[in-house]
Amino acid sequence: xxxVEQHPSTLSVQEGDSAVIKCTYSDSASxxxxxxxxxxxxxxxxxxxxxxNVGEKKDQRIAVTLNKTAKHFSLHITETQPEDSAVYxxxxxxxxxxxxxxxxxxxxxxxxx
Amino acid sequence: xxxxxxxxxxxxxxxxxxxxxxxxxxxxxxxMYWYRQDPGMGLRLIYYSASEGTTDKGEVPNGYNVSRLNxxxxxxxxxxxxxxxxxxxxxxxxxxxxLFFGSGTQLSVL
Numbered sequence: 001x002x003x004v005e006q007h008p009s010t011l012s013v014q015e016g017d018s019a020v021i022k023c024t025y026s027d028s029a030s031x032x033x034x035x036x037x038x039x040x041x042x043x044x045x046x047x048x049x050x051x052x053n054v055g056e057k058k059d060q061r062i063a064v065t066l067n068k069t070a071k072h073f074s075l076h077i078t079e080t081q082p083e084d085s086a087v088y089x090x091x092x093x094x095x096x097x098x099x100x101x102x103x104x105x106x107x108x109x110x111x112x113x
Numbered sequence: 114x115x116x117x118x119x120x121x122x123x124x125x126x127x128x129x130x131x132x133x134x135x136x137x138x139x140x141x142x143x144x145m146y147w148y149r150q151d152p153g154m155g156l157r158l159i160y161y162s163a164s165e166g167t168t169d170k171g172e173v174p175n176g177y178n179v180s181r182l183n184x185x186x187x188x189x190x191x192x193x194x195x196x197x198x199x200x201x202x203x204x205x206x207x208x209x210x211x212l213f214f215g216s217g218t219q220l221s222v223l
Contacts, residue, residue, distance in 0.1 A: 001172070009153065032210050043203065043214040044156065089155055098163040099144050099207045100171065105155040 002027040006104030023090035024072040030092040038087045119215035126194045134189040136204030144207045145187035149200040194222045
């Protein structure tokens with residue numbers, strides 16, 4: 001089955017700096033790669049996603065890149081703000097009718113003011 | 114529009130006790146899921162239901178059973194709780210690939 005590895009497990013950056021979180025996946029049939037943000041005590045929420053036919057997608061300060069050949073994808077947050085502090089999860093899916101997602105282990109991002 | 118509703122929010126069990134976690138969604142989604150979240154291990158899929166009347170095992174199904182009661186409801190049962198099942202449990206439903214999560218159930222097994 002699919003296995004998703006995520007690094008780093010914790011990341012501390014100064015406000016205004018950029019943050020990068022990386023994930024690798026094992027199943028070459030996976031074609032959908034979302035990122036979820038979970039604030040303390042809250043439920044995970046989708047922040048951005050990318051499909052295998054696209055190499056990069058951007059939404060304001062957040063961008064995701066995908067390298068299908070290497071089977072890895074990354075989340076980039078620019079101009080970080082204290083409210084970006086949260087746990088971020090990457091995930092992968094084959095996009096079949098079950099739409100089941102396999103998640104990485106999470107990255108705790110701390111943005112220092 | 115409540116989205117995905119989970120009950121209870123908190124539960125403490127003794128080893129060997131049984132309980133059922135309830136989940137309901139009002140978004141008319143076909144697919145529903147149960148995940149558990151443990152520190153440093155992310156969200157691990159326990160069981161999922163791609164449509165009403167079907168259920169399948171996920172990554173960590175041992176010790177759990179599920180029932181897709183109808184399109185709205187998907188319950189998770191622990192027949193004989195063990196301390197290793199202490200975790201936060203999230204139910205989710207999906208519109209295409211996008212998951213909508215419930216608020217979670219914090220379960221402690223003593």
